[in-house]
Amino acid sequence: FGGSPETPESPLFGAEERRFNRLKMFRKACKLLLRPVGARGLASEAGLAGLQAFEQGMIYLAESVGPSVVSILNLDAAGRTQGQGSGFILSSDGYLMSNDHVVASAAALQVMFMDGRTARASVVGTDPATDVAILRLNNDITSLKTLPLGDSDQLRVGQVAVAIGNPLGFQSSVSTGVVSALGRSLRSQAGRLIDNIIQTDVALNPGNSGGPLVDSSGRVIGVNTAIIQGAQAISFSVPINTAEFVASQIMTYGTVKRGYVGIYGVTKPSPTNLVRTLGHKASTFVEVVQVEPSGPAAAAGILPGDWIIAFNGQALPSLDALYSYMTKMPPNTEATFTIIRNGSTVQNVKVKLGLSPAK
Structure with a gap:
C-alpha cells in the first residue's frame, strides 16, 4: 500500500514479535502448572516460574483484548437506560457483535469504549434463535481494534x-x-x-x-x-x-436464512413395534399436529397425524432435532421426510424447504 515492508527493526515487527513471545511464554506456563513438580508443589522452582509466566500472560491477554470490548447501554425513547450488556469489535469499519437480548426493544444504543470514547450504534440485524446481534457504529470512530476469531x-x-x-x-x-x-x-x-x-x-x-x-x-x-x-x-x-x-x-x-417446512408437532414415545419392526433408533418421534396450508409440508402432502421418524435418513426424536437439522439447510433445498401414516404405511416424502419467516 505504498509503504516499505516491515523489517526486524520496524516498530510493527517488534510489537508482533513481542506478542508472539508472550503468548509462547503463556502456553509454556500452562504446561508447567499442569506438570507434577514433586513434593514441594507450586513452591518449587518450576512451579513458581510457571505461575509467574501464567500471571504475565493473563495480564498481557487482558491488555490486548480489553480495547476491543465495549459496554452497551440499551436506552428507551426518553434516553433512560433500560438494560446494559457488552459487545466486541468485529471489523475495523465499525461492526460489533453482541446478544439479541442485550439490544432488544432499544430506542437507541450507546456504546462506550475502554478508553472513554462513546458512540451511538444501530442494529444491523438480530437472530433471536441463537441470541446473536450485529450492530454498526453510527459515529466515525477511528483506530478500532478487532479481535481474531478462533474455531x-x-x-x-x-x-x-x-x-x-x-x-x-x-x-x-x-x-x-x-x-x-x-x-x-x-x-x-x-x-x-x-x-x-x-x-x-x-x-x-x-x-x-x-x-x-x-x-x-x-x-x-x-x-x-x-x-x-x-x-x-x-x-x-x-x-x-x-x-x-x-x-x-x-x-x-440482513437476516438469517433457514430452511422452513411449515408443521406443528409434538414429541411422542416410540411404540415397541416401531423400534422392533422398522429399526427406529430413537425412543421418541414427532407426530404432526397441524400443517400450515400454504407451507412446504402441505405442498408435499404431509398430513396431520403423520408420524415423522427420520429426516434425510437421520432418526428424528423431537421437533428441536428437526429445527437443528434444518438450520444447516438453506431454503429451496430438498429434504426427505420418512413418515408413517395410519400407524403402518411407511413413506419417504420429498419436501422443498421454504424460507423461515421472520419472527
Whole structure:
C-alpha cells in the first residue's frame, strides 16, 4: 500500500514479535502448572516460574483484548437506560457483535469504549434463535481494534477460557476459568435450542452478556450469553462458529436464512413395534399436529397425524432435532421426510424447504 515492508527493526515487527513471545511464554506456563513438580508443589522452582509466566500472560491477554470490548447501554425513547450488556469489535469499519437480548426493544444504543470514547450504534440485524446481534457504529470512530476469531469446533474440556465484559456496569472486568463441558444445548428466549453451547466456570454476571469468551491466544471462541441464577461456576456461551455463521448471514442479507417446512408437532414415545419392526433408533418421534396450508409440508402432502421418524435418513426424536437439522439447510433445498401414516404405511416424502419467516 505504498509503504516499505516491515523489517526486524520496524516498530510493527517488534510489537508482533513481542506478542508472539508472550503468548509462547503463556502456553509454556500452562504446561508447567499442569506438570507434577514433586513434593514441594507450586513452591518449587518450576512451579513458581510457571505461575509467574501464567500471571504475565493473563495480564498481557487482558491488555490486548480489553480495547476491543465495549459496554452497551440499551436506552428507551426518553434516553433512560433500560438494560446494559457488552459487545466486541468485529471489523475495523465499525461492526460489533453482541446478544439479541442485550439490544432488544432499544430506542437507541450507546456504546462506550475502554478508553472513554462513546458512540451511538444501530442494529444491523438480530437472530433471536441463537441470541446473536450485529450492530454498526453510527459515529466515525477511528483506530478500532478487532479481535481474531478462533474455531470453537476445536475446543477441548479443561482449556483456559477468559471473559472480558461489563458485569453490573463495572467496565472491562476480567474473569478466568476453564471450559467445563462442550456440546450443551440451551434454549434461547425465542424458544429454539442453541446447539454446541460452551459451558465454563468463568464468573459471569448481568452485563457480561454479549462480551467475548477468548482462549489463551486471545481468539474469540464464544459469545457470553447466559448464567443459571443461584448457581455458581456455571455459565454458557454461544460458540463462535455459530455466531460467525449468523453474522455472515446478517451482514449479507440482513437476516438469517433457514430452511422452513411449515408443521406443528409434538414429541411422542416410540411404540415397541416401531423400534422392533422398522429399526427406529430413537425412543421418541414427532407426530404432526397441524400443517400450515400454504407451507412446504402441505405442498408435499404431509398430513396431520403423520408420524415423522427420520429426516434425510437421520432418526428424528423431537421437533428441536428437526429445527437443528434444518438450520444447516438453506431454503429451496430438498429434504426427505420418512413418515408413517395410519400407524403402518411407511413413506419417504420429498419436501422443498421454504424460507423461515421472520419472527
